Amino acid sequence: xxxxxxxxxxxxxxxxxxxFRNSRKRKADLEKLQSQIRPGAEIMTNFGVFGTLLxxxxxxxxxxxxxxxxxxxxxxxxTITRVINGDDADSDAPRSVEEAMARxxxxxxxxxxxxxxxxxxxxxxxxxxxxxxxxxxxxTIDSVTDDDATVVKKPRARKNxxx
Numbered sequence: 001x002x003x004x005x006x007x008x009x010x011x012x013x014x015x016x017x018x019x020f021r022n023s024r025k026r027k028a029d030l031e032k033l034q035s036q037i038r039p040g041a042e043i044m045t046n047f048g049v050f051g052t053l054l055x056x057x058x059x060x061x062x063x064x065x066x067x068x069x070x071x072x073x074x075x076x077x078x079t080i081t082r083v084i085n086g087d088d089a090d091s092d093a094p095r096s097v098e099e100a101m102a103r104x105x106x107x108x109x110x111x112x113x114x115x116x117x118x119x120x121x122x123x124x125x126x127x128x129x130x131x132x133x134x135x136x137x138x139x140t141i142d143s144v145t146d147d148d149a150t151v152v153k154k155p156r157a158r159k160n161x162x163x
Contacts, residue, residue, distance in 0.1 A: 033083065037063075042084040045075055050084070 037043070041053045043065065051065040054072060061077040094100035 033080070036083040037077075037080060043080050044082040044084060045079045046081040047079065049073070049075075053080070 037053065037056060039053055039055055042050070043053050044050050045065070049065070049067055051067040051073070054064040054066050056063045056077055058077075063075050063077045063080060064072050065075055066072050094103060
C-alpha cells in the first residue's frame, strides 16, 4: 500500500477514536446531571436563569423552577444545564451588594495610596512640574531689551466665546 493511504487511514482512525471518546464523555456528564436533578436543587438553565427546582415531569419533559419567592416558571427539562452545589459557589464572593461596594471602595483606596507612593519623589530627587501645552499657548513675548537679553512674558488676553 501507498504510504499516503496508510497515513490517511491512521488520521481517520484517530478522528473516529476521539469522536467516540467525546461522545462517551458527554453521555457520562449528562447522566451525572440527570442524577442530580431532584426537586429542591439549585439549578441554572442554559439561558442563565437561576432558581430552585420544584418539580420535574418526566413524561412531558417540563420542569417547574422557582426563580424568586412566588415566581414559578415552566421550562423544558433539557434546558437545565447545571446543578449548583455549595462547592460550586465561590467562598470569597461577596454575599450582598453592600459588601461588594465596601470591597470595591477599599480596593480603590489601596490603589490611590499605591499611586501616591509611586508618584512621590525618592530620597535625593526633585520634582519638576512640566509646562502644559495650554500654558505655552497663553504666553506671548512683549519686549526684549538689548542690554540683558531678558525676555519679559505677558499672558495673552483670551476671548470669551460665549459673549
